[in-house]
Amino acid sequence: MDGRKLIFLACILISTLHVAAIKKSYIVYLGNHAHGSDATIEDYERATNSHYNLLGSYLGSEERARDAIFYSYTKHINGFAARLEEKEAEEIAKHPDVVSVFPNKIYKLHTTRSWSFVDIDNNMPKESGPISSLGRNVIVATLDTGVWPESKSFSDEGMGPVPSKWRGYCQNNTREGVPCNRKLIGAMYFNKGINDLSPDQNRTNSARDEEGHGSHTLSTAAGSFVPGASYFGYANGTARGGSPGAHIAAYKVCWAEGCSDADILAGFDAALHDNVDIISVSLGGASAFIGGTEFLDDSIALGSLHAVSRGVAVVCSAGNAGPDANSVTNVAPWIVTVGASTIDRDFPSSLKLGNKQIIKASSMESKSLPQNKMYPLINSSDAAAPGLNVTLAKICNTSSLDPEKVKGKIVVCMRDMEVARLVKGMTVKDAGGAGMILVNNEYWGDVLYADPHVLPATMISYNDSFALFSYMNSTKKPLANISPQQTRIGTEQAPMMAAFSSRGPSFVTPEILKPDVTAPGVNILAAFSELVSTTGVPEDTRRSPYAFLSGTSMSCPHVSGVAGLLKSENPDWNPSVIKSAIMTTARTKDNKNMPMRDLSTGKEATPFAYGNGHIRPTRAADPGLVYDTTVEDYLKFLCTLGFNSTYLSSFTNKPFTCPSETMKLEDLNYPSISVGALNKTIVVTRRLTNVGPPGTYKVRVEAPPRVHVAVIPRVLTFTKVGQEKTYRVAMMSRIKEEREQGFKFGRLMWSDGKHRVRSAIAVNVVA
Ligand SMILES: *[C@@H]1O[C@H](CO)[C@@H](O)[C@H](O)[C@H]1NC(C)=O
Ligand SMILES: *[C@@H]1O[C@H](CO)[C@@H](O)[C@H](O)[C@H]1NC(C)=O
Ligand SMILES: *[C@@H]1O[C@H](CO)[C@@H](O)[C@H](O)[C@H]1NC(C)=O
Ligand SMILES: *[C@@H]1O[C@H](CO)[C@@H](O)[C@H](O)[C@H]1NC(C)=O
Ligand SMILES: *[C@@H]1O[C@H](CO)[C@@H](O)[C@H](O)[C@H]1NC(C)=O
Ligand SMILES: *[C@@H]1O[C@H](CO)[C@@H](O)[C@H](O)[C@H]1NC(C)=O
Ligand SMILES: *[C@@H]1O[C@H](CO)[C@@H](O)[C@H](O)[C@H]1NC(C)=O
Ligand SMILES: *[C@@H]1O[C@H](CO)[C@@H](O)[C@H](O)[C@H]1NC(C)=O
Numbered sequence: 001m002d003g004r005k006l007i008f009l010a011c012i013l014i015s016t017l018h019v020a021a022i023k024k025s026y027i028v029y030l031g032n033h034a035h036g037s038d039a040t041i042e043d044y045e046r047a048t049n050s051h052y053n054l055l056g057s058y059l060g061s062e063e064r065a066r067d068a069i070f071y072s073y074t075k076h077i078n079g080f081a082a083r084l085e086e087k088e089a090e091e092i093a094k095h096p097d098v099v100s101v102f103p104n105k106i107y108k109l110h111t112t113r114s115w116s117f118v119d120i121d122n123n124m125p126k127e128s129g130p131i132s133s134l135g136r137n138v139i140v141a142t143l144d145t146g147v148w149p150e151s152k153s154f155s156d157e158g159m160g161p162v163p164s165k166w167r168g169y170c171q172n173n174t175r176e177g178v179p180c181n182r183k184l185i186g187a188m189y190f191n192k193g194i195n196d197l198s199p200d201q202n203r204t205n206s207a208r209d210e211e212g213h214g215s216h217t218l219s220t221a222a223g224s225f226v227p228g229a230s231y232f233g234y235a236n237g238t239a240r241g242g243s244p245g246a247h248i249a250a251y252k253v254c255w256a257e258g259c260s261d262a263d264i265l266a267g268f269d270a271a272l273h274d275n276v277d278i279i280s281v282s283l284g285g286a287s288a289f290i291g292g293t294e295f296l297d298d299s300i301a302l303g304s305l306h307a308v309s310r311g312v313a314v315v316c317s318a319g320n321a322g323p324d325a326n327s328v329t330n331v332a333p334w335i336v337t338v339g340a341s342t343i344d345r346d347f348p349s350s351l352k353l354g355n356k357q358i359i360k361a362s363s364m365e366s367k368s369l370p371q372n373k374m375y376p377l378i379n380s381s382d383a384a385a386p387g388l389n390v391t392l393a394k395i396c397n398t399s400s401l402d403p404e405k406v407k408g409k410i411v412v413c414m415r416d417m418e419v420a421r422l423v424k425g426m427t428v429k430d431a432g433g434a435g436m437i438l439v440n441n442e443y444w445g446d447v448l449y450a451d452p453h454v455l456p457a458t459m460i461s462y463n464d465s466f467a468l469f470s471y472m473n474s475t476k477k478p479l480a481n482i483s484p485q486q487t488r489i490g491t492e493q494a495p496m497m498a499a500f501s502s503r504g505p506s507f508v509t510p511e512i513l514k515p516d517v518t519a520p521g522v523n524i525l526a527a528f529s530e531l532v533s534t535t536g537v538p539e540d541t542r543r544s545p546y547a548f549l550s551g552t553s554m555s556c557p558h559v560s561g562v563a564g565l566l567k568s569e570n571p572d573w574n575p576s577v578i579k580s581a582i583m584t585t586a587r588t589k590d591n592k593n594m595p596m597r598d599l600s601t602g603k604e605a606t607p608f609a610y611g612n613g614h615i616r617p618t619r620a621a622d623p624g625l626v627y628d629t630t631v632e633d634y635l636k637f638l639c640t641l642g643f644n645s646t647y648l649s650s651f652t653n654k655p656f657t658c659p660s661e662t663m664k665l666e667d668l669n670y671p672s673i674s675v676g677a678l679n680k681t682i683v684v685t686r687r688l689t690n691v692g693p694p695g696t697y698k699v700r701v702e703a704p705p706r707v708h709v710a711v712i713p714r715v716l717t718f719t720k721v722g723q724e725k726t727y728r729v730a731m732m733s734r735i736k737e738e739r740e741q742g743f744k745f746g747r748l749m750w751s752d753g754k755h756r757v758r759s760a761i762a763v764n765v766v767a
């Protein structure tokens with residue numbers, strides 16, 4: 001480095017110091033409270049005073065501390081959120097009681113939000129099958145954008161009384177706020193954290209959903225039965241959540257700009273205090289920033305550790321950053337991390353040409369053209385508005401078409417990356433067109449979308465465009481009509497992994513396979529807010545009580561709903577038992593009995609996309625054996641990661657010290673197996689607990705390619721419920737050459753003939 005560069009660097013350093021005097025919001029995390037669940041108001045006040053006291057000792061006075069602190073977490077999570085200078089934050093982090101100090105960051109909702117803005121795969125989905133219990137007496141909570149209380153999905157018809165353990169309430173329990181009932185029993189909002197990061201917004205002080213996302217996820221997890229729910233007439237059927245009999249509570253921590261650490265922790269603290277059973281979290285940060293100090297600066301990882309140590313299961317979305325490797329978020333082992341896959345619903349239509357040719361197409365328009373006549377066809381590039389560049393007309397950009405040329409015709413528009421598909425339809429409609437044919441571009445090929453267009457419209461593949469254009473070239477007066485068909489269910493190959501679904505391995509701990517499972521997350525119909533357009537296109541003034549959304553945000557609450565069912569049937573199951581039941585009964589084949597495919601490659605998907613596989617709720621109710629990961633198991637895992645054992649011991653009632661011999665991360669009693677780096681050999685230990693009838697289980701192994709796997713013992717006999725047995729898996733690399741390195745996948749299954757307890761195996765072989 002030459003001298004000039006050094007001087008330049010020094011200047012940057014000086015200006016950084018200068019900037020450091022600016023106050024920003026931080027979370028000061030102190031671990032657990034000394035008081036238990038039966039704490040009193042005085043205990044909470046004592047906790048807040050201790051926060052003023054601690055911070056005051058750094059800022060010079062308690063008065064200053066009171067000004068700086070905007071959240072004091074007093075119920076279960078111990079800590080506070082405050083506006084501090086960077087140097088102050090650094091100093092406070094050295095205090096012996098402080099576990100971590102981290103900047104208040106923004107997390108994003110894991111929805112693609114508008115399928116007309118974001119290009120995602122559009123193939124099928126349906127709800128998780130019927131299952132005996134409906135989630136009675138269970139309380140399912142979401143940390144999300146709130147709730148649209150008027151939705152039929154949140155009606156309390158047929159609901160039993162509010163569980164006596166409930167300690168929450170509805171803030172703004174008025175008609176203008178969020179009126180609650182026996183179904184929707186809790187609604188609170190938290191916006192001090194986002195107000196600090198994004199201050200110039202006009203936020204309503206209410207948990208009412210102004211985005212749609214929160215109503216969608218809440219109704220998917222535990223919405224009531226609603227017959228006749230549809231999206232402008234499409235996908236007409238009964239809407240229901242995974243746990244339709246469960247009570248629900250909405251903790252609004254997300255706003256138009258995202259969700260902040262400070263609000264997320266406040267939401268967790270309130271939900272735990274209120275005694276919810278399941279927390280569904282369809283949001284996350286970029287995996288990159290969680291990389292830093294691992295779980296200690298991640299409010300979702302920390303909040304969910306508090307939850308799981310109190311018996312509350314937490315289900316999170318894996319993220320929509322796929323198909324790149326390492327893109328999975330929410331990777332803490334105590335979280336259920338959910339990827340997204342398709343369902344077998346299809347919106348077919350056909351395009352009839354004047355020469356009697358029929359082209360397969362896809363559409364979802366609510367109004368169709370009269371079928372007894374044919375309409376003139378025109379290419380949009382031949383219909384540019386006077387004086388306008390034809391490149392704008394080609395992609396049917398707003399106001400680019402000449403009404404004189406377009407009136408009463410079906411207009412052919414080209415797909416592109418700039419103009420939303422829905423907007424193209426609006427352009428044609430505004431110009432007086434009768435309908436639209438959207439031609440796919442070469443890049444997306446035959447990936448067709450059924451969009452909720454504002455006029456009769458359909459989409460055809462790139463390949464089929466040649467047939468359309470050669471017909472148009474062949475005649476002076478080309479004609480066509482579009483005929484939508486019934487929504488079809490069961491026709492498509494499903495599930496397939498959505499390309500957007502985030503992939504493993506975990507950036508933080510590759511020794512834990514993530515995601516854990518996959519669930520429906522493409523074109524999911526669920527409740528929506530009637531304040532906003534369902535398509536996310538501002539010009540779209542239509543409102544619908546139900547809407548299609550895609551993302552791991554949508555797959556996560558499917559699993560939360562199943563977790564609610566399992567909790568309702570087995571109140572004594574802890575979060576890891578629920579998680580194990582869901583994971584070990586998941587399936588890796590599709591509805592055609594073929595290995596599940598990946599839409600991003602067209603090839604077989606891997607456990608880095610689906611974990612143990614696609615959820616099967618009915619099987620999950622009867623898993624036979626489970627991997628019961630105790631809170632102490634998680635703490636030992638955190639010991640290995642270097643967490644302070646004084647902090648860790650606050651999570652148990654019993655005394656806890658880190659074991660003198662550190663546990664291998666691979667040995668966490670997890671329902672799948674992942675080896676971070678296998679040079680020669682490794683032995684991994686697992687412990688199974690019987691939750692079914694007595695039985696003799698035999699193991700079957702599909703070893704990863706070029707890896708030798710031995711399981712000891714190969715037979716486990718269980719004579720009673722609750723009995724535990726341990727087994728070991730020895731793995732030996734047979735790889736000699738460097739080019740054979742990398743992650744390999746296999747599987748392991750214990751079966752008594754009736755139950756099948758499956759685990760995915762991922763091994764990173766290094767030569
Ligand atoms: C853990 O934190 C406590 C204070 O809470 C401190 O006394 C102890 O030295 C710390 N231990 C380690 C290993 O850092
Ligand atoms: C803030 O929102 C309220 C309610 O939507 C509205 O009446 C008011 O005009 C808004 N104020 C600003 C400054 O945007
Ligand atoms: C909701 O209640 C809070 C107090 O809990 C109040 O500050 C706020 O203004 C209320 N919001 C609305 C929209 O009524
Ligand atoms: C949905 O289906 C039900 C009966 O299956 C029918 O009564 C209702 O009219 C349909 N709704 C729409 C919007 O098509
Ligand atoms: C139309 O726009 C394209 C791209 O913006 C440009 O390359 C082209 O020269 C324009 N044509 C005319 C006739 O202005
Ligand atoms: C579409 O038109 C808008 C103005 O109406 C313009 O801002 C935008 O750049 C156009 N998009 C493309 C891709 O030409
Ligand atoms: C493309 O279309 C031609 C006929 O137009 C057909 O023969 C061919 O199979 C199609 N290719 C694909 C990949 O669909
Ligand atoms: C219609 O316009 C598109 C885009 O400009 C062009 O690729 C296609 O060849 C045109 N088709 C006909 C029949 O003119």
Ligand SMILES: *[C@@H]1O[C@H](CO)[C@@H](O)[C@H](O)[C@H]1NC(C)=O
Pocket residue numbers: 466467469470473
């Ligand atoms: C149709 O004609 C246009 C313009 O003459 C030409 O660019 C295009 O290649 C033709 N398309 C087909 C499929 O024949």
Ligand SMILES: *[C@@H]1O[C@H](CO)[C@@H](O)[C@H](O)[C@H]1NC(C)=O
Pocket residue numbers: 677678679766
């Ligand atoms: C195994 O591989 C890891 C990671 O490459 C390396 O750190 C370690 O030294 C290797 N151990 C042996 C015994 O080769």
